[in-house]
Amino acid sequence: MGRRRKGRDISGWLIVDKPAGPTSTAVVNKIRWALEAKKAGHAGTLDPAAMGLLAVALGEATKTIPFITEAEKAYRFTIRLGAATNTDDAEGEVIATSDLRPTDAEIEAALPAFTGDIQQIPPKFSAVKIDGERAYALARDDEEFEIAARPLHVSDLRLTARPDADHVELEMTCGKGGYVRSIARDLGEALGCHAHVQTLRRIWSRPFTLEDAVRFDTIEAEARTPALDARLLPVEVALTDLPELPCTELAAMRLRNGNPAEVLSSTANFGDTAWASHQGQPIAIGTYRAGQLHPSRVLNL
Structure with a gap:
């Protein structure tokens, strides 16, 4: 039986304005400590000497990292x-x-x-x-x-x-x-x-910009306080380039169990990657086929 990971079940995105010096992994570890989070990861490595936008995912947001990694970035x-x-x-x-x-x-x-x-x-x-x-x-x-x-x-x-x-x-x-x-x-x-x-700065990584970012020293100053929690962006901000498919409560239950379910309306085409929501909360990410979402990732929020 695996060792249970310590920390809080906290989910969302923290966008950091990384300074030159620390590795991307060191930034993630600092954020995980500051938020007492069980799970964290980043979307797109910056070299230690590089500066700028580093998107850090907490908890269930780590399941959406591939959609940020695939997105365009500017330097x-x-x-x-x-x-x-x-x-x-x-x-x-x-x-x-x-x-x-x-x-x-x-x-x-x-x-x-x-x-x-x-x-x-x-x-x-x-x-x-x-x-x-x-x-x-x-x-x-x-x-x-x-x-x-x-x-x-x-x-x-x-x-x-x-x-x-x-x-x-x-x-x-x-x-x-x-x-x-x-x-x-x-x-x-x-x-x-x-x-x-000589110098390098990432200025945006769709859908995030430096206007969303927190200074690295602010993370230290606000560590383990509600002020840092309040800076988290919701999980679904990483899904803005994908169609959102509203669903009923019954469909949400089916999707949470990993089963296909009907969605109420769709801007998606057959075979598109999309995400289902219930009352604005993301439920699952998957493939849209003939009125149903077939989940590949379930978001336990």
């Missing part, structure tokens, strides 16, 4: 021209340099090659698994290995500022699995000058 970042590093960011060792500094026009002309449906090779210092091992562990041991390119959709990539000849500020909106460090590395190679990420 604001600064790249340093003239130097490549082994980590593709400012934390790594410089491995190549160049005196070439492209003009703004040359940079803007290169950006379209990194938009749309592209193939991207993740950084060697990343959590990608290679034959069961994390790439960053292999890289730290100076192992020789290759990472296969992965598909990525970049819906927007634009130059927003040029503070000086050595630095460029960009904004990018992309789908799941995008590495900003790879964009900086590959852009530097395309321009013939080398480059790496």
